[in-house]
Amino acid sequence: MPRLARAREDRMGLLTELKDSISRAASTLFSEQDPKRIGIYGPPNAGKTTLANRIARDWTGDAVGPESPIPHETRRARRKENVEIERDGKSVQIDIVDTPGVTTKVDYTEFLDHDMEKDDAVRRSREATEGVAEAMHWLREDVDGVIYVLDSTKDPFTQVNTMLIGIIESQDLPVLIFANKIDLEDSNVQRIRNAFPQHETVPLSALEGDNMDEVYDKIAEYFG
Amino acid sequence: MAEIKQPGEGVQIDLISAKRMNGLASMEKIRMILDGVRDGNIVVLEEGLTPDEESKLIEVTMTEISPDEFNGIEIETYPRSEAADQSFLDRLMGRESTKKLTVIGPANQIETLHKDETLISALVSRK
Ligand SMILES: Nc1nc2c(ncn2[C@@H]2O[C@H](COP(=O)(O)OP(=O)(O)OP(=O)(O)O)[C@@H](O)[C@H]2O)c(=O)[nH]1
Ligand SMILES: [Mg+2]
Numbered sequence: 001m002p003r004l005a006r007a008r009e010d011r012m013g014l015l016t017e018l019k020d021s022i023s024r025a026a027s028t029l030f031s032e033q034d035p036k037r038i039g040i041y042g043p044p045n046a047g048k049t050t051l052a053n054r055i056a057r058d059w060t061g062d063a064v065g066p067e068s069p070i071p072h073e074t075r076r077a078r079r080k081e082n083v084e085i086e087r088d089g090k091s092v093q094i095d096i097v098d099t100p101g102v103t104t105k106v107d108y109t110e111f112l113d114h115d116m117e118k119d120d121a122v123r124r125s126r127e128a129t130e131g132v133a134e135a136m137h138w139l140r141e142d143v144d145g146v147i148y149v150l151d152s153t154k155d156p157f158t159q160v161n162t163m164l165i166g167i168i169e170s171q172d173l174p175v176l177i178f179a180n181k182i183d184l185e186d187s188n189v190q191r192i193r194n195a196f197p198q199h200e201t202v203p204l205s206a207l208e209g210d211n212m213d214e215v216y217d218k219i220a221e222y223f224g
Numbered sequence: 225m226a227e228i229k230q231p232g233e234g235v236q237i238d239l240i241s242a243k244r245m246n247g248l249a250s251m252e253k254i255r256m257i258l259d260g261v262r263d264g265n266i267v268v269l270e271e272g273l274t275p276d277e278e279s280k281l282i283e284v285t286m287t288e289i290s291p292d293e294f295n296g297i298e299i300e301t302y303p304r305s306e307a308a309d310q311s312f313l314d315r316l317m318g319r320e321s322t323k324k325l326t327v328i329g330p331a332n333q334i335e336t337l338h339k340d341e342t343l344i345s346a347l348v349s350r351k
Contacts, residue, residue: 104282105296105331106289122291129296133286136279157339159299163278170275 035082035093036223039138041168042149043160044071044101047180051149051206052098056080058212064098070114072128074100077138085216092224097143100131102160139167145174145223152179152203153186156195165196174222177201178215183208235266235333235348242271250277254284261297261330262288266348272301272324295331300344 040048052064065078081095106128111121139146146168150156168175177196179189183205193201202218204211238260245253254277260267273281281299289296301324327334327344338345 102282103296104285104299106286107295107331108291125289125291129286129289133283136283136286140276140279159301162301163275163282163299167275167279 035095036144037079037095037097037142038145038147038219038223039077039097039099039135039143040147040149041099041102041135041139041164043151043154043158044103045069046101046149046151047206048101048149049074049098051147051178051180051204052078052080052096054206054209054212055083055085055096058216059083059085064096070111072101072106072111072124072131074098075124075127075131076100077131077135085220087216087220087224090220090224092220094219094223097138099135099138100128102132102135102164104160106132140171143173145176147176147178147219148199149178149180149206150192151181152189152192153181153184156192161195165199169198175199176218176222178206179203180206182210235264235350237266237268239268240270242269245269245271250274250280253277254281257281257328258284258288258297261328262294264330264333266327266329266334269326269328272326297328298331298334298336298346299326299328300336300339300346301326302339302342302344 040052042048047067049065049067053067056062056064060080060083064080065074067073077100078098079095080098082093083096084091084093106125108118108121108125111124112118116124148161148165148168150161165175177192177199179187179192179201181187182189182203187203189201189203200218200222202211202215204215240256248256253273257267257269258281272278281297285297288294325344327346329346329348333349335347335349336344337347
């Protein structure tokens, strides 16, 4: 980039930064506190984006990102800011961060089963690995609380779940476990409660909107 | 790790003592584990990683995955839930125990057959 253009961009960057910090300062003035940044974590396909979209639609009117039965649909952390949730006449403000499903392995050939060309599958897996790395980084640096979403039809005793919950605990972040997909026949919420007895587990169906009242009560209680 | 394996001959298992790991910085531990795993070895740690190191291990593993070459890792530890087993006092005092046996291998060569609090059974195949 020519030096002049870069200088201009730097200046513009500075300006937007200034604007940002002024509006941040203003929002601190007007609200009691900065919104907490709540990361939605969990294994691939658990329903994190479906949940993030439901929360965003219920309280802001628009969505966060696409949902899909193919794992690793979300490959970049996506943020929805200033979601204001009203509970008992009080309101809590949170930023929700939908993250890519965490895993220790990605094999692009698995995407080929989903009717994908090799090029697309390789690209998807590359984006997925970048996204998971980013999500791990966020977890260490940039979140104030965690919603851990699990598919309640699946065995919760996996190494990834155990490690992630351990990582979250070691950072002393407030955490809620969401047992999703209770609309499905194989759903087993108790199995999740048994796996993580040290945490509060909230059953829900993000897809059908079941038990969302309790979901919002708990969010307000834990992250407000 | 000493390279004693002839390619295609078998599966190398590296048992790494707590003493050896204790002398290393976090990133050195992660490097040692991933170097071993990427050579197709099974790495067994006498004493596991801290949560922070586990988080970095996942992150670095992700950045190294490459199609047709490296698919990532399979990792198993026990006891299953260290935090839940720790006494309240231990946690209060910040005595974070990492005494958990940890088995790490290449995702495309190791498959966990069975796991409970006292036993990990894994099937390892040659490259
Ligand atoms: N039956 C049922 N299906 C659900 C529910 N929530 C999500 N799903 C479905 O599960 C699949 C995965 O949902 P996503 O929201 O994309 O999952 P994710 O956790 O964001 O997945 P990644 O971004 O790939 O990690 C989709 O087909 C959803 O429609 C639920 O409560 N019940
Ligand atoms: Mg998603």
